[in-house]
Amino acid sequence: MRLYNSLTRKLEDFEPLDPQKRAVSLYVCGPTVYDVPHLGHLRSAYVFDVLRRVLARRYEVKFVRNVTDVDDKIIERARKEPDASQDLNAACRAVSERYLKAYHEALAALGIQAPTHEPKATEHVLPSTDPAGSKEGQAKVQGMTDLITQLLIKNVAYQAGNDVYFSVRKFETYGKLSNRTLDELQSGARVEPGEQKQDPLDFALWKAAKPGEPSWKSPWGDGRPGWHIECSAMSVKYLGPVFDIHGGGLDLIFPHHENEVAQAQAAGFPFARRWIHHGLLTVNGEKMSKSLGNYITLERAIADGGSAEAVKLFFLKTHYRSPADYSATKLAEAKKNLDDFSRFLQHSGQVAGAGEALPAAIAAKKQSFFDALEDDLNTPKALSCLFDWMNAGQQLLDSGSGAKAIADALLECAAAIGLSFGGAGGLPDAEIQRKIDDRNASRQSKDFKRADAIRKELEQSGILLTDTPNGVRWQRK
Ligand SMILES: [Zn+2]
Incomplete structure (x- = not known):
């Protein structure tokens, strides 16, 4: 199998990290849940569903897709909720839950398989263990604050007030993934009002809490993580310090993925072996x-x-x-x-x-x-x-x-x-049987949401399923 690697900008033969095990680890940046998904989000989800299906013919695929459920856009959206002025935290939760549900429903309608793990950012800010996580990964990173602490100890990050920033100039290969030089990046870099960066290129790992906004207690005071740190922390936690493929849209190469690499590698993790980026939708x-x-x-x-x-x-x-x-x-x-x-x-x-x-x-x-x-x-x-x-x-x-x-x-x-x-x-008979098999497999892997979606989809095509002790029977309406 050949895959284009955005890091080397070449088509390469695909060899998994551990060819003996015939297993592949794949991390994809998932949605920021502040609105219903549009076709661009769905294209992304389907591209990686196809990749996963093709890989699954040869390998066992461990697929992690995160959910960004704390973010400026979510907070902004939550302020428009009717009871936001009383409890902005609850409004943020309501917004992220509503739009994660909308995302799941759209993916189920497209028949896209659920990931092996779908970690939420809000559940991985502070350290915690997860039996489903990678043992080796969790020995090094259980939560985002672990990773930030390691970067501070290695002196590639610094605290400014109650914020923590990553020192871009201390990470030598910064710009390698997006193929940009520091000079090119310098011209586009800015210091926003209220930021206490030492260098406009630096980016936030931790942001001091603002009144009423969701926050967590940390060694640097109450606050919340910068966006990029969640993917570095959660990919290492679930897939280990090095994994096969990291994917996302082309718009994420810079700064998101560049920063993910910097955070993980500066902390000593080899991180993703190859990067796959899909084109955008207009x-x-x-x-x-x-x-x-x-x-x-x-x-x-x-x-x-x-x-x-x-x-x-x-x-x-x-x-x-x-x-x-x-x-x-x-x-x-x-x-x-x-x-x-x-x-x-x-x-x-x-x-x-x-x-x-x-x-x-x-x-x-x-x-x-x-x-x-x-x-x-x-x-x-x-x-x-x-x-x-x-x-x-x-x-x-x-x-x-x-x-x-x-x-x-x-x-x-x-x-x-x-x-x-x-x-x-x-639907032709063979197709119906295929869908029933797919539903049975979903039920066996306890993906009841998908099993239900298949039943509904069949029903819409005029096929009624009856579960009997001897298996599933079907008939046309
Ligand atoms: Zn990401």
Whole structure:
């Protein structure tokens, strides 16, 4: 498998940290929960879901995606809550809980698998142990204040008033990930009013509490962590001092990821071995924003005539490292493609026969599908295999022959990237069975939220499930 590494700016063969164990550790920066997610957030979640699924064919994947539930934007949003003036803390909690729920619901609607761990920033400010964490990681870092203390001891951080800052000039390789020199960074650096930085390049590890805002007791006084420290601390805590892959959007390379590297490595942890960044999403060529009225949520995309699966197909059509541009026309096109797939699958289910002498051709095609995915997640190329298949299968059907073998292979490949073909002519039997298997697996791993989402999704496609002592039975409405 080859993956592009943003750190070396090269395509590299992927070798996990511990090839013997066949395990891969992956950390992805998750949402800051102050609003409903837009399609940019969902693209990010789906890119890493596909990566995880592709890796999972070869390795056991430990996937950590954090939740930033304390942040200026959350506090700002919480001030608009009706009872914010009485208890801003409770308002912050209400806001972050509400929008984390909205994030989970959107991901469940897209069939995106839950991470192995989803640590919340607010639960990792102070040291605590977690049986699910990495033993080696927790021996070094249990909470964000542990890491800040280590940076102070190593003299790469300093206290100024009740704030703590990281001394960027004391970390020699600063700028390596984002490929910038200190001189370039210097010109963009600023000292905000109230900050007591020694150097405009420095960034906050700990910020003194402001009246009414969420805060924690620390050796430096009451306050809250800077944003960057949570990911360094939580990745080490759950994955250990060194792990395979760190991912996020291109907009996070600087300063967020650059600062994550600085904090972790200055404390003595090798940290992420490779970095994966995905391109950003625009809407009709413009950056998404509420003020422009182009803040596209999943709900809005569905109202535009799309569906959860059409949104995913739209994402797959662009390579993850490239920018993607959303438009209602492109979504409608993806929806039409899905309907074509559905019709073909429906049709293939009605004609007897697996199809003529195709096993070798099917195996070769399957190989090229997975080869494309393993070549830096080339989803546009992988998708073209599915389209070729459908066209070849349709020709067989038109000539009166069966095409079940092609249909099954198509479904198997689509399932490997979390894509399913509901809609138009109803779900084909094999697809229903696949979803039921997926639901059973979710229930076994106690991911009841996902199991429930699958049941609901099937129900919306007109399939009713009945759980019996002998397993699940299904029928069409
Ligand atoms: Zn992060």
